[in-house]
Amino acid sequence: MDRMTAIRSFGNAGYTPARKVRVENKKWYLVTLQNIERDQGDYMGLGEGEYQVLVPGAKAREYRQAHLNHCNRIEEYNGEVFGVTWSMYNVGQEQVTYCANTEAVKKEVERINNLKKDHIEKCIKGGDDYLKRANAESIIAQAKRTSVGINCIDDPQWVTAQIAMYEDWAKQSYAAARKAEDSPDWITSIDLIRE
Numbered sequence: 002m003d004r005m006t007a008i009r010s011f012g013n014a015g016y017t018p019a020r021k022v023r024v025e026n027k028k029w030y031l032v033t034l035q036n037i038e039r040d041q042g043d044y045m046g047l048g049e050g051e052y053q054v055l056v057p058g059a060k061a062r063e064y065r066q067a068h069l070n071h072c073n074r075i076e077e078y079n080g081e082v083f084g085v086t087w088s089m090y091n092v093g094q095e096q097v098t099y100c101a102n103t104e105a106v107k108k109e110v111e112r113i114n115n116l117k118k119d120h121i122e123k124c125i126k127g128g129d130d131y132l133k134r135a136n137a138e139s140i141i142a143q144a145k146r147t148s149v150g151i152n153c154i155d156d157p158q159w160v161t162a163q164i165a166m167y168e169d170w171a172k173q174s175y176a177a178a179r180k181a182e183d184s185p186d187w188i189t190s191i192d193l194i195r196e
């Protein structure tokens with residue numbers, strides 16, 4: 002653990018060496034952030050390594066002022082800026098990722114396409130898992146492990162209702178996968194914002 006991670010973890014969660022950097026709204030900045038690691042449950046901590054994001058001034062200020070901070074450095078950026086606009090299923094709130102060159106745009110497009118594939122795979126896997134549980138033996142075995150379910154094991158209507166519930170959840174998971182497959186590309190536009 003380096004000094005900055007120790008300060009953020011045990012002393013001042015909002016500490017950043019970039020606190021005194023002047024940030025203007027009309028400019029663009031490369032913000033270097035420390036990796037974040039997640040574990041089971043609610044744990045989120047600072048990990049090893051760093052990554053950079055290209056953001057406008059207002060967003061750079063948000064990173065700098067964050068209460069739980071992982072901003073290590075802010076540098077002004079003067080090159081061209083591309084914006085990749087995307088959203089899941091092309092509905093809801095659009096997200097914009099800013100890139101410094103065409104190579105970064107290609108990587109971002111690949112990342113977004115992989116997100117879509119992963120989402121479809123998770124939906125199908127979830128549906129398969131629900132169908133595996135949609136039988137009397139597994140429902141009774143699961144009920145024996147709970148204080149509420151043990152009282153319902155002998156009731157055939159309860160077991161039938163549980164099977165129907167798992168089958169319905171499987172249908173919903175498969176429907177979400179079909180919706181994602183049928184949806185157009187999640188990327189709505191790639192724009193040159195600044196030359």
